[in-house]
Amino acid sequence: MSIHIYDFDKGVNRRGTDAKKFDPSLCPEDVLPFWIADTEFPSPVEVKEGVIKRAELGHFGYPYISNEFEKSIARWYKVRHNTDLNPDYIDYSPCVIPAIIWFVKEFSSVGDKVILQTPVYPPFHALVKNNGRQLVYNELSLKDGRYEIDFEDLEEKLKDSKAKILLICNPQNPTGRLFTKEELTKMGNLCLKYNVMIGVDEIHADIVFDGLEFVPFCSISEEFANHSVTFINPAKTFNVAGFRTAAWFTHSKEIYQRMMNQQTYNKGMGRNIFGNIALMECYNHGEDYANQCVAYLNETKNQAVKYINENIPKIHAIEPEATFMIWLDCRDLGFNTQKELSDFMFKKAKVLLNDGTTFGEEAGFGFMRFNFATPRAMVMEGLERIKKAVDNL
């Protein structure tokens, strides 16, 4: 089979389409968007072809569910991450976040504590609060430009009998940290010691740089695999977030059944015809696409970080090990409030970034998140705009 070569420099022009990133009420014509976490790249050709082929049938009733969906996920974890999953304990969710909500509802009660490692993806905070659980932060610490886990603090928080769940995001959004096997092992062992359930969001797992290796949490030990649920979605790697189709898995029959109960109680099981196809095409045929995309992102990351270091010394780029985000430490720009910083980026630099405090009021103060999954020329133009605005401060 011949390999399809993608032109990531060309990308796709989504302005004027239904892309949320370009919503005119948020992103006027003169502003370049580097916010929400999808890409300006075409999705794999197999996805487009599969969806067109299915659409041509011309009828769109309830789909029959076979286990091909689950098998494609097990296949992907095997070929991409050298990890065996049991297709019997994999299942669908409309997205990652609904499945994490089921997990939190099933493995904790109202008033219990859920531990997050901040800064972290904003809906994590919201889903804990909105479901009546207490938010507890094990803040990551920034040491010499790299975020590290404060294990002493983590253990203190896990000891609390109200603490029922640790939610890990690996690779970590927004810091771009790829947790090592040692770090994951230490976290897992502490959770086992205090009988705290572990949820692992591995949505960014395929995008890893500089030859580093992603370690699935469940691959470390049977005990970990049997004490956790992992959440995934091909959305990030393959730019298919609009299909609203994700998955979760565990290795424990009991945990699987409990998650399935939540899926049923919350009526989260009806699948989407096109989403099914998109996910299976990505996970059955996506290696070439993922390899090309990651190579492109790796080079963009190198050039972007170099540019910032050389040209915008007041902004410190936290170099990502994974994900297509650069977490920008803008504290030296000297703004007193986060709003001033956000306004500066939007109104003066004319770039739309994610506000750091949405990832944690304290942990994200003075930070902005820059999504660099766009054609490289657009990334460099965005950075030049920021440089010019900073020079004029």
Ligand SMILES: Cc1ncc(COP(=O)(O)O)c(C=O)c1O
């Ligand atoms: C860590 C993380 N989890 C979940 C999501 C969202 O996934 P979904 O759309 O499947 O809920 C994102 C999107 O940016 C993310 O970065």
